[in-house]
Amino acid sequence: MVYKIRIILDAEEDIFRDLEIEAHDTLEEFHNAITQAFGFLGNEMASFYTCDENWKQDEEIALFDMSETGSDVRLMNETFLEDVLTEDSPKMIYVYDFLNMWTFFVELADIVEKEDGRPYPNVLFGFGELPESPPERKFESENSAFDFDDTFENYDDLDFDENWN
Numbered sequence: 001m002v003y004k005i006r007i008i009l010d011a012e013e014d015i016f017r018d019l020e021i022e023a024h025d026t027l028e029e030f031h032n033a034i035t036q037a038f039g040f041l042g043n044e045m046a047s048f049y050t051c052d053e054n055w056k057q058d059e060e061i062a063l064f065d066m067s068e069t070g071s072d073v074r075l076m077n078e079t080f081l082e083d084v085l086t087e088d089s090p091k092m093i094y095v096y097d098f099l100n101m102w103t104f105f106v107e108l109a110d111i112v113e114k115e116d117g118r119p120y121p122n123v124l125f126g127f128g129e130l131p132e133s134p135p136e137r138k139f140e141s142e143n144s145a146f147d148f149d150d151t152f153e154n155y156d157d158l159d160f161d162e163n164w165n
Contacts, residue, residue, distance in 0.1 A: 002120060003081060004110040007034055010103040011135040015128030021121035027061055027076035033121035034094060038130050044097035050084055051093050055105060100134045
């Protein structure tokens with residue numbers, strides 16, 4: 001089977017690519033297709049994240065395992081597209097280059113039969129040009145029961161300099 005997928009840059013303006021890729025390809029092959037479709041060199045760290053229907057990030061699937069103990073993270077080259085992107089969970093988040101945080105929304109649009117003689121992966125359609133630098137990201141947390149503003153009334157009373165080495 002072939003997946004038709006839309007990859008949308010998280011930006012104010014519409015910038016996206018529609019790709020088709022075989023369902024049994026790995027996420028590493030999908031990562032390579034995305035980087036080529038958007039014109040990246042492909043030499044930066046990247047991860048996919050499973051998510052719910054509201055794009056709430058869940059499990060990381062990384063290009064490389066950077067953990068100290070090893071094998072703590074699911075890897076792209078060991079994960080097949082059809083195992084994480086399905087009709088029941090058709091969305092993922094893709095982050096390329098963790099210094100710049102290029103963030104993309106990935107959504108399964110259709111599943112079709114493979115066409116003989118057609119190369120995959122294949123860029124079906126591209127819209128918009130990638131900006132020179134990634135869009136500004138706002139990192140916000142969900143509401144917390146702890147109110148940081150009311151923690152200390154006067155910071156001068158804490159004597160930070162007293163125990164400074």
